[in-house]
Amino acid sequence: HFRCRSAFKLLEIDDKFRLLQPGRSVVDCGAAPGAWSQVAVQRVNSAGTVDGxxxxxxxxxxxxxxxxxxxxxxxxxxxxxxLSSHDxxxxxxxxxxxxxLPGGRAHVILSDMAPNASGFREMDHERLVAMCLSLTDLAEGILxxxxxxxxxxxxxILAxxxxxxxxxxFGSVLTLKPNASRRESAERYLLARMYRTTSP
Ligand code: SAM
Structure with a gap:
């Protein structure tokens, strides 16, 4: 019943680290077609039903x-x-x-974003890292x-x-490779916790 198999990667991460607790607010970046959002809705209870x-x-x-x-x-x-059609x-x-967002703030930012792969591994890597770095600006505004x-x-090389x-x-940063992520792919996830606001 998930829109995409990627759901299993987030389920795996969340089963271990329990980020998506009932009541929390979540921003899902690169959300289409919506499988991670399905997981988030169930776990933070945003539909108000026990299993979403x-x-x-x-x-x-x-x-x-x-x-x-x-x-x-x-x-x-x-x-x-x-927010469809939004960068x-x-x-x-x-x-x-x-x-x-309630109060304009989120407890969790998720990003499964990826640029369209050019096939040039180094270039794709650099583009995706740049997108990840832009998430620190987003965090500064809402996290x-x-x-x-x-x-x-x-x-x-930029990992x-x-x-x-x-x-x-962030107070803690871990690199994760979920079992649901194909072994031969270069895909990894960073889990950064305990955000410290940069503003005084
Ligand atoms: N997590 C999603 C799910 O479970 O359904 C799958 C996400 S898919 C792997 C990556 C998505 O990132 C694509 O839909 C793509 O359009 C989106 N994306 C790439 N660059 C983006 C950007 N700058 N802003 C918003 N979305 C972006």
Whole structure:
């Protein structure tokens, strides 16, 4: 019932690290077709139903919120709000996110974004790292102190620099390779936790 197999990577990460708890607010970058958002809606209880699909309501569970962004169209999903045809790296998108998030703040930023692969491994790596680095600007605008970021990257020479950049603003940064990610692919995820706001 997931829109895409990528859901299993996020489920695996979240089973281990429990980022998506009921009541939390989540921004899903590169959300189309919406599988990660489906996982997030279930786990933060943003649809207000126990499993995100059935009509079983547990009024004791706090309701979270999920906002997804993608350059492409993201088909509607109960419990999520989507900014289709939006570029995450565009400052105007950040302004819209501020309006859609409760209090203008998120507990978790997810990014499974990827540029269209050119086939030149080094170039694709550099482009994706640049996109990941732009997420630190987004974090500065919307991420709550203590918040988390999960972002996909393709391994390569700039991986260490990316990790160091994130370590400058997060208390803990881990590299993850979920079992659901094909072994031979260069795909990795960074899990950055305990966000420290840079503003005084
Ligand atoms: N996590 C999604 C899911 O589970 O359904 C799959 C995401 S797919 C691997 C990567 C997405 O990143 C694509 O839909 C692409 O359009 C989007 N993307 C790439 N660059 C982007 C950007 N600058 N802003 C927003 N979305 C972007």
């Amino acid at each position: 699909f059935s009509c079983v309501v547990d009024p004791a569970l706090p309701r979270g919120s999920v906002v997804g962004v993608d350059l492409l169209n993201i088909p509607p999903l109960d419990g999520a709000r989507f 995450v790296t565009d400052p105007a998108t950040q302004a819209k996110l501020l309006e859609l 709550l102190p203590g918040g988390s970021l999960v972002c996909k990257y393709w391994d390569g 260490r620099r990316l990790q160091e950049e994130l370590s400058g603003v």
